[in-house]
Amino acid sequence: MLVYIYDGSFPGLLTAIYESYYRREKPEEILAQDQWQHTLFAQEVVIKTDEKKADKVYQAIKDKISGFAARNAYCVFLAEVPGAEMLIYNYLSRGWKLGAKLDFHLADEAVLQVHTVAKKVRQEAHRMLGLVRFRLLKHELYYAQIEPDHNILQMISPHFARRMADQNWIIHDVKRGLAAVYNQVEWVLTPLERPKTISLDETGLFYESLWQKYFSSIAIKSRKNLRLQRSFLPKRYWKHLVEMDESRSRFAESSVLSPQSPVKTYK
Amino acid sequence: MELLEKLEILANAAKYDVSCSSSGSTRKNKAGGLGNSYASGICHSWSEDGRCISLLKILLTNYCIYNCAYCVNRSSNDIPRAYFTPDEVAKLTVNFYRRNYIEGLFLSSAVITSPNHTMELLTETVRKLRNIHNFNGYIHLKAIPGADLELIKEAGSLVDRMSVNIELPSASGLKLLAPQKKQDLIIRPMDYIKLQIYEHKEERKISRKVSHFVPAGQTTQLIVGATPDTDLNILQLSEKIYKNYELKRVYYSAYVPVSEHPKLPQISQPPLLREHRLYQADWLLRFYGFRAEELLNESQPNFDLELDPKTNWALRNLHLFPVEINRADYETLLRVPGIGVKSAQRIIRARQVRAVTFDNLKKFGVVMKRAQFFITCRGKYGGQISLENKLLRQYLIAKPKPIQHSSPYEQLSLFNESVPSIPSEVMLSNLTGEL
Structure with missing residues (x-):
């Protein structure tokens, strides 16, 4: 059994695809380092990430298949579901053969699976545009915590940089220890630990109570339909929504957030 | 205030x-x-x-x-x-x-x-x-x-x-x-x-x-x-x-x-x-x-x-059906009950590279419960009953049967409190062998 092991980054995965092509071999699995456990019968190949090779593959996807296919592959990568690497691998393998018409083959299992997963990721990213809840901290900083199923932080950040252009904000994916930090000029992606406590601004709490009041007043009692509500807004998201009971009293007072050095800068 | x-x-x-x-x-x-x-x-x-x-x-x-x-x-x-x-x-x-x-x-x-x-x-x-x-x-x-x-x-x-x-x-x-x-x-x-x-x-x-x-x-x-x-x-x-x-x-x-x-x-x-x-x-x-x-x-x-407006319309216009999925134009596909804008677009796309089958349709998001009676795939009709059948309306309205809980039989369990309900005299006679 041939197993490719890469560093867990998207360029790493693309390098693996490059190597597979030029070595003329098909791995049975492609796994990130931290997911890999040694087994007796596997033949391991450690892939060293090479930006040049990765760029070549990415460009080839765009030229030989389509930009849409490249975006699909990236979405599936962000899904962080088990086996995502092989889904992408199989999808692109079909793509090298079928070319630009790849995404017309909706009945093809490899294409269908990638479409299904990519759709889930895009749906969650869109949903999160509405569900991010900023809380006003001291020093005019708007801070939001999210725990999305998929790693969609970098998909949603440009939207908030355009929209909340005149305020400082942090969107913190506490599940992955990752934060998008914006300073009214540019946003960066940086690792950030879950803060033990945060210090809220006093006036901010007033608007939170106004929002809770609004939320409970706007429902029409004689049309009450909790099942419908849950189907649009699954309960796993309620934890970070200030209007839901689940979110009350999660934060205590006073502490400082200290972002570490940024890993990537986006303008 | x-x-x-x-x-x-x-x-x-x-x-x-x-x-x-x-x-x-x-x-x-x-x-x-x-x-x-x-x-x-x-x-x-x-x-x-x-x-x-x-x-x-x-x-x-x-x-x-x-x-x-x-x-x-x-x-x-x-x-x-x-x-x-x-x-x-x-x-x-x-x-x-x-x-x-x-x-x-x-x-x-x-x-x-x-x-x-x-x-x-x-x-x-x-x-x-x-x-x-x-x-x-x-x-x-x-x-x-x-x-x-x-x-x-x-x-x-x-x-x-x-x-x-x-x-x-x-x-x-x-x-x-x-x-x-x-x-x-x-x-x-x-x-x-x-x-x-x-x-x-x-x-x-x-x-x-x-x-x-x-x-x-x-x-x-x-x-x-x-x-x-x-x-x-x-x-x-x-x-x-x-x-x-x-x-x-x-x-x-x-x-x-x-x-x-x-x-x-x-x-x-x-x-x-x-x-x-x-x-x-x-x-x-x-x-x-x-x-x-x-x-x-x-x-x-x-x-x-009981029925949505499109299905209702289709029942009154049975002479227009069934339509062939692989040949019908977009406007016709849209009029089939169970096919929506998204699934119609998918059908149009997919059939450019390969003929579409019944199996594919389900994956494209077509509601087969309704669509099956009104379509053919590569000339085959896949409905449970034919279009002319008088029960068609009933089939379309029928909701999936809920799982029956009031079954007279029950799964035996070692740790169940309730002993199978066999009358006591029968049990006794079973034990003693007196029938």
Whole structure:
């Protein structure tokens, strides 16, 4: 059994695809380092990430298949579901053969699976545009915590940089220890630990109570339909929504957030 | 009065306005400004009735000079009243927006003092938001019937969407329940907004400096079930409005019994299913190429509550079916029950590279429960029963059987408290061997 092991980054995965092509071999699995456990019968190949090779593959996807296919592959990568690497691998393998018409083959299992997963990721990213809840901290900083199923932080950040252009904000994916930090000029992606406590601004709490009041007043009692509500807004998201009971009293007072050095800068 | 209390009263008063969408506009943020709009709209939360919350939906005031029987805010109703100042609304909007609670503002109002005075207050609020707070998020503003058209024009150049409520589906209903409102008074601002949208669009072709006018278009709303109007009346009215006034949406609101009035019907529950059928039909008008008289006619003026409008139409037009999935054009596919816009597009795409099979259809999102009777795939018919069968209707209505729990048999378990219920004398005889 041939197993490719890469560093867990998207360029790493693309390098693996490059190597597979030029070595003329098909791995049975492609796994990130931290997911890999040694087994007796596997033949391991450690892939060293090479930006040049990765760029070549990415460009080839765009030229030989389509930009849409490249975006699909990236979405599936962000899904962080088990086996995502092989889904992408199989999808692109079909793509090298079928070319630009790849995404017309909706009945093809490899294409269908990638479409299904990519759709889930895009749906969650869109949903999160509405569900991010900023809380006003001291020093005019708007801070939001999210725990999305998929790693969609970098998909949603440009939207908030355009929209909340005149305020400082942090969107913190506490599940992955990752934060998008914006300073009214540019946003960066940086690792950030879950803060033990945060210090809220006093006036901010007033608007939170106004929002809770609004939320409970706007429902029409004689049309009450909790099942419908849950189907649009699954309960796993309620934890970070200030209007839901689940979110009350999660934060205590006073502490400082200290972002570490940024890993990537986006303008 | 406290802001909290005001918000409660005026949100309560506004909740019967159905519209919540924040779509259709592509307003961009300005340098140093706050907010932009998102073409497809964004929902920010869902309230307990399952309706989405996208905009901060409030009335400027619920003091009203009118006394419409169907409305909570009618002047004779004994409810707490309040009013916001334009500044309060602007501040509230901006602060909710900064926390990403909302996509923008949906501002409406009861009519205080006069239509002109009310419209002036509404416009002032919007002006403050745009000019002082540099707010570029979505704004949906109600146009007050009877207000000067110049006022409506100014408001229109500031907001993204405007709406005038038609309220009731017929002039006779209006006369009965809202004698102070006249249908032509409602139509006038609608017509005016349509013309202005058109004019601004033409002028913008020449110069980009001309401001947008209601870029997300206008909508309206009418109440279903408060008057004896049939679904056919309502649907024909919608069709006319879509055609003549180029509205983006007509919203239907099931009448919620908010008051007891001799002229109002006595109902305990709002007619939600009827409202749902109207929405389904509305979609058929706008996206599926149906006409109102295809869906309903004088002999059947109301929708079947058991079957959706499209399936119903198909049952009355069996001679058009079955259609071949691999050959039918897009318009024909759209008319098959169980096939929607998305799945029709997928079929068209997929069959360019390979013939589509029944198995594929399910994966494309086609509802096979309904579609199977009306289609063939590569010449094969896959329905459980043929189209001519008299039971077809029954098959389409049937709900999936719930799992039976009251089975006379039960799974044996070592640790069950209950011993299989065999009469004790039988057990005894089993033990002793005496039969």
